[in-house]
Amino acid sequence: MPTIDSIMLEQRAAMFTKRSIKTASKQAGLRLAMSMLDLTTLEGKDSPEKVRSLCRKALHPYSGGEGPIHVPVPSVAAVCVYPALVPVAREILFGSSVKIASVATGFPSGQYPLEVRLEDVRQAMGAGADEIDMVINRGAFLSGRFDEVAHEIREIKAACGYGHLKVILETGELETYDAVRRASDLAIEAASSVPGADPLQDGEVFIKTSTGKVAPAATMPVTLVMLEAIRDHFRATGIRIGMKPAGGIRTAKQALHYLVMVKETLGDEWLSPHLFRFGASTLANDILRQLTKQAVGRYMNAYDFSES
Secondary structure, eight states: OOOOOOOHHHHHHGGGGGGGHHHHHHHHHHHHHHHHHHOOHHHHTOHHHHHHHHHHHHSSOOTTTSSSOOOOOOOOOOOEEOGHHHHHHHHTTTTSEEEEEEEEESSTTTOHHHHHHHHHHHHHHTOOOEEEEOOOOOHHTTTTOOOHHHHHHHHHHHHTSSSSSEEOGGGGGGGHHHHHHHHHHHHHHHTTOOTTTOOOOOOOOOEEEEOSSSSSOOOOHHHHHHHHHHHHHHHHHSSEEEOOOSSSSSSSHHHHHHHHHHHHOOOOGSSSSTTTEEEESSSSHHHHHHHHHHHSSOOOOGGGSSSO
């Protein structure tokens, strides 16, 4: 396994923030970022009313009517909710392009018995989820029980059936870049080698940085380590694994930095919701504020856009 040079990695990641993106390209990048959003609510106080409101925003992020943004703003890629709220999301999103993603497997700790975690997945899929965001057992991983972690990923991938799987590493708990790389390689290999499964298709499996419940969450150096694992897997197999940084990406400027990094590390093929997502709850409104600034020359107030 490669050993990560942390100084060079962080310098390389910082370079992506120095690219100059001009007006037309910036607008295109902002709309692309919006289309890549997994609009997320994962709070203990989540209610059906909140999820319905979030789903309406997912379908129509900009509700300005005859407002300053004249070019249509795309729908987001997915709405991510707890399994119990998947049926509520399905009421609004069924038949649309917006996918229903659900966290499962004892989110966010991943410390439940495997059969409980598998049943969590089955129930979410049975309720109408299109995608499962699972968490690995970090205790097992950090204890060196790599075969156990790989076995659990394969079992959960099988339980997803037709659904897509995003494997959350919770990089804030992995402590080193070397551990992030090892976990990335393990997750990709395990999800790609489910006994009896059909050959893996592009975008069927993602690796994801974080639950959003642990700090630090997504960072550019950590994401770069994971992108390089995806690149190396593609070079070896020809299969494109997806990537989802989640947690802490709040501004449109940050999102554009991530898109530059994806383009320069993996290429244009990954600049699609099919292969790259942002896990976020507040990013959508900052993208809208940037788009309106491009149109009218000033920032709109925060209350001009709905929170969900």
